Amino acid sequence: MPANFIPTTADYLRTLPEIILIVAGTLLMLLEGLAGERNRKGTGPIALVAILAAFGAAFLAGLDNRGPAFQNFLIIDDFATFFRLLVLVVGAFSVLCSMSYFERENNDTGEYYALILFSLVGQCLLASSNELIMVFIGLEISSIATYILCGFQRDDRRNNESAIKYFLLGSFATTFLLYGVAWIYGMTGTTKLDEIGKLVADPRAIDTPWMVAACCALMFVGFAFKVSAAPLQSWTPDVYQGAPAPVTMFMSAGPKAAAFAVFLRVFTTGFSTLGESWMPVVWISALLTMIVGNFAALTQSNIKRLLAYSSIAHAGYVLVAIAARSEIGTAAALFYLASYAFMNLGAFAIVTQFSRAKERYVLVEDLAGLSQRQPVTAALFTVFLLSLIGVPLTSGFFGKFYIFKAAIDSKLFWLTVLGLLNSAVAAYYYLRIIVVMYFHEPGQSADTAPAPAPGISITMWASAVMIVVLGVYPGLLLRFATISSFLPK
């Protein structure tokens, strides 16, 4: 960026969502300090309003103000818009559920929502970054806020463990990414993705192709960690299990989607000519991720840990779509991430509600007989689980369908077969929850379960409606995903 650079109005308008979120987040921190102990309530709604405003701004920018911003450091294309809207929706529902959760935990403070907003800023930047420094900054903004969120309940040992593990391992993995960025800058003299893409494709510009491939590997490690792909998934179960339930909900849907966004953009725009080389890595990683996620989930008794493994497995499916290396594959990944976000929001909303104060009820067995005590909650949970399995008439079915169709189109037959076998294994542990809810006698846990709080009800119902609507009319979202799947090579 030249020293005399002056941003234009278009620059500001295109990054208005980020600006809104930063301003609102800072404001929340200030209010927190000024209001004192008594008037803490109301910070959640402010955050919600800010997210909705950012959503509107992102929508408008995506509608008729597309283009690069800040000297092509950021780019607001359909791809970026898709992910900005997605992470903001996730953020909004997470805030809704968090309000009930922290009210219950008696820890409803403004800094929590400020952190959510900052994390969203990072994710929005990730979605629209077109340059490696921005990628790094976005990743760090998003991650650091999330590290703190994981340990937000200072007095809870599980939170502490979660935060410290995430922080240390996250930092460790990010260094690989940063090292990769440094190398590629050293070789090409630029950090802009499109320019890197052109130089990498040009045999005269680079005389040591193995070094480019090594950069590719280093950056893959960084991204694979963030999306919890094998063999870098080991942090996920511990962190997801230990973090507060609404934070896990947020992490598993928002930051993960944003990490996939940047993963796709870097590997499609920057390293597409190396596709033949990195595809086998993604292939193996996808398979390992699915296997580790699904098989480890089989024996889990803690529902948060089970869903953490499930989230690993689902990342594996998205990697299958990336391995397809086609626009259909990208569209399938986009569709999948969006529909997965809703399943996860719904499932974790119920976990958030059901766990009760201090998260005492987080075992699968605690759900026994829920269908008799709270038939509606049990039915909605069933919808989410069926969608996670990928049963037709849910969005999960079409998500998997598009992914495996893209894989077949790219002739990845073995990966498709193994992936489908994996999703059959997955049915077991999801169905087990349904069996427990419907066929086991209600225990003390189900008997004492309170009715869902309003924010959680909204999240549950909205997710279920989206899942069913997309399960019947996948075209609604698929069309958007297809438009958004174009990334310059």
Added chain:
Amino acid sequence: MQQLWLIPLFPLIGFLINGLFGRKLPKSAISLVAVGTVVASFLWVLKTLSAIMPLETPHIETYATWIQSGFVNIPFEFAVDRLTAVMLLVVTGIGSLIHVYATGYMAEEDGYYRFFAYLNLFMFFMLTLVLGNNYLLLFVGWEGVGLCSYLLIGFYYLKNSASTAGNKAFIVNRVGDFGFSLAMFLIVIQFKTLTFQDVMKQAAQVPVEHAVGMMTVICLLLLVGAAGKSAQVPLHVWLPDAMEGPTPVSALIHAATMVTAGVYMTCRSATIFLKAPIAMEAVAIVGLITAVLAATIGMTQWDIKKVFAYSTISQLGYMFLAAGVGAFGPAMWHVVTHAFFKALLFLGAGAVIYSMHHEQDMRHMGGLRKYIPITFGTLACAWIAIAGVPLTSGWFSKEAILGAVYHHSPIMYWIAVLTAMVTAFYVSRSMFLTFFGEFRGAAVPAAGHHGHGDEDDHGHDDHGHAVEKHDDRAHAVAHNAAHDTEPHEAPFVMWGPLAVLAALSIVGGFFDLPHFLEPALPPAEHVAHEAWLEIVGSAAGILGIVIAHIMYVAKPEMPDALTAKLGGLYRLVYDKYRVDEAYDLTIVDPLIGGSRSFLWKGLDAGLIDGMVNGAGSTARLVGGFARWIQTGNMRTYGAWVLVGAVAVLAYLGIGGGVR
């Protein structure tokens, strides 16, 4: 926009109201909802048709993109052309009448709300079937009506034979549906679309296939589908058993509407069929064989509903025969007139059964015209219509079919004429047995008619009440206890619809339907109808009636003598050519036996359980490994990150980087 979607929506609303809240609603409200929604949809059909007539080209309404995947784009689309218009009128018109009738017939039944919920759901799917503008939407309706058929056949679900019959219908239809889905896949491959207009437009460009090719395969698979739904040989076995359902169901689903869906679908695909003469010939032959076999079986049955069931199969055979010789217009004409007189026959049979306290065996009837004159009068109209007495509705459509068949193949024509005579014979036989002569019901002791000796595979004389005590109570309420053994006339809600259908059976043929349908069907060559053909056809029908009169009224001892003389042949026909037994022997028994000894004990208990247990322990092993990695120890995790990073780096750095 004419809001076509409202047509199926009304019955769907009826289904939802009765299905969700019917248990708590009074019967009057259930009837009002059930009948009201169907009538509403009938009126909406009338309003729509009057607005879009003359309908030379289809009226299409697109609502949404349904499935978009690669080159395949399947919209959610309803369309009305003249073909659909005819089906809409038949389905909603006759549907309304039968709903009214059912409020009387089912009045004393348990599960009243359930019955009407299913019936309304059936209407919804049937209307989706005829309105859908592509094969897939048609298939949705197709499967939906199959489901409702299954539910309604097994309506008396506590009765074993009813649930078995429901299963049988469902399973046999699976075979047909499999063929239909394969046909759809091939259509997608061939034409890249499933929308009717687009498929037909492209099919019209294809040269006629004189050897087996894509078109022929598609058409043969469509024929498999149609044969399943329309009970054609060899998939006809489910329809006679479907009579386990309540009689209004038999009339609506298994005579007037659903079973004609196969004919409708064939006519819809006429353009493709015309390109595949081999498949056309197959359609004609299947239809002819079905017509002959079913008609001959009809001559030997004693259960009044079974007679009409075989008659339905036989008449559907005529429709396929017509379609097979390229006479799609006459085929549809017969669909319509058949809907009139066969619905009437079933409803009339229902009224007879009702008046006979759920007796279905014709040997225990006789002389009923004195007791139930209105039922007799209306049934007589159906009788002459199906027998093909000149100027009745059935005569018109049958003569049109026979004329077309003659021009295709004189041999087929003569077989069909003979079958027409047989048709007239068996219907007359059932009428004579039921309404003429002396009443034989009282002569049979009440206990006696529960088992007619050795040949009792037909006497489903109680109405499938699993709850016996309810049965008695119902009778006591429904039929004044004083007349318990004497037949009596059905109430107005039952004979009213009969009267309307009777009028339609008589005059329904004066409307020249094939001419009306011309814009909707591919152009057919007009053949001059020779007068002698009509004389032969009419004579065959009247001859059939006369023979039946001689055998069952003038000389009642004759049938027994004849039966004795024919012996083995009679037994064969009486046993429905033992098709069921053949299926049992070749498919059902080996399947059950094989399932039990091989699949269950060998494969499932041995191999699969072994594999599942093996998979379980393997999974546990893998899971155990995953858990072993998952020590919870930070340094282990860090080490794994490093191992992973080194592995990727090594692979890409050493092996990669090759442009």
